[in-house]
Amino acid sequence: xxxxxxxxxxxxxxxxxxxxxxIEELRFIIQESGLKKHGELRSMMADKFNLGFGDASMLxxxxxGSDGQTAAEASNASLEDLVSxxxxxxxxxxxxxxxxxxxxxxxxxxxxxxxxxxYLSLRRxxxxxxxxxxxxxxxxxxxxxxxxxxxxxxxAQPKGSMCDYKIVVKSINEVDQQxxxxxxxxxxxxx
Numbered sequence: 379x380x381x382x383x384x385x386x387x388x389x390x391x392x393x394x395x396x397x398x399x400x401i402e403e404l405r406f407i408i409q410e411s412g413l414k415k416h417g418e419l420r421s422m423m424a425d426k427f428n429l430g431f432g433d434a435s436m437l438x439x440x441x442x443g444s445d446g447q448t449a450a451e452a453s454n455a456s457l458e459d460l461v462s463x464x465x466x467x468x469x470x471x472x473x474x475x476x477x478x479x480x481x482x483x484x485x486x487x488x489x490x491x492x493x494x495x496x497y498l499s500l501r502r503x504x505x506x507x508x509x510x511x512x513x514x515x516x517x518x519x520x521x522x523x524x525x526x527x528x529x530x531x532x533x534a535q536p537k538g539s540m541c542d543y544k545i546v547v548k549s550i551n552e553v554d555q556q557x558x559x560x561x562x563x564x565x566x567x568x569x
Contacts, residue, residue: 385492385501386440393437397427405441416442431538439495460493468514475517478550479509482558486565506568507561508541519545519557523564529556 390401397404404423413419416438424434465473483489483500492499497510508520520541526532531552533544545560547553 385490386436389433389436390440393429393433396429396433399427401440404437408438408441432540435540457491457493461498464493464496464498464510469511472511472517475547475550475553476509478553479519479547479561482553483507483561483565486562489565489568502565502568504568505540506564512546517547519547519561521545521560521564523560523567526560526563531557532560 393404394400399407404427407426408419408423411419411422413422416435419438419442420431420434423429423437424431427434429437461476465476488502489506490501492501492505494508494510497508499505500507500509504522506522508518510518512518520535521543522541524542526543531545533546535541535544543560545557547557
């Protein structure tokens with residue numbers, strides 16, 4: 379079992395302990411709810427079982443088979459295939475920026491890459507960076523690191539979000555020493 383599957387299985391086991399329900403029971407609740415949108419299903423599971431955003435989102439994706447990891451396993455797609463899909467069409471303009479940032483992050487040391495729907499989650503013991511195009515015209519980094527200080531680029535996220543900060547990156551020129559320091563701090567804290 380690879381480390382991504384192990385991490386997913388650990389999270390699913392923790393969800394079962396928190397809810398007192400098996401994954402099959404939770405999947406049945408999701409499927410029988412009549413709700414169709416991911417956000418509605420996530421909110422329902424979070425409210426009904428007091429799950430955090432990440433656990434509820436992962437559970438819904440897993441139950442519906444819509445998370446990047448499950449989809450990749452089912453299709454036998456490579457990481458390169460998934461990255462090409464994320465940066466396909468109008469989002470292709472961000473591929474060079476993605477590669478530049480990934481080269482920097484790889485210089486920090488070892489980590490896992492968990493493909494998600496529309497972005498990559500970079501993980502050590504826990505997620506430290508979310509990287510990908512937020513829209514066809516906006517590229518974002520999500521960082522998990524506390525107390526990075528004050529900076530106009532750092533957009534603090536509400537408690538319970540998938541990351542502590544989001545940063546819009548418009549070009550390779552904005553990948554400066556400060557951004558690299560924030561990414562390294564997130565990497566170090568995750569490990």
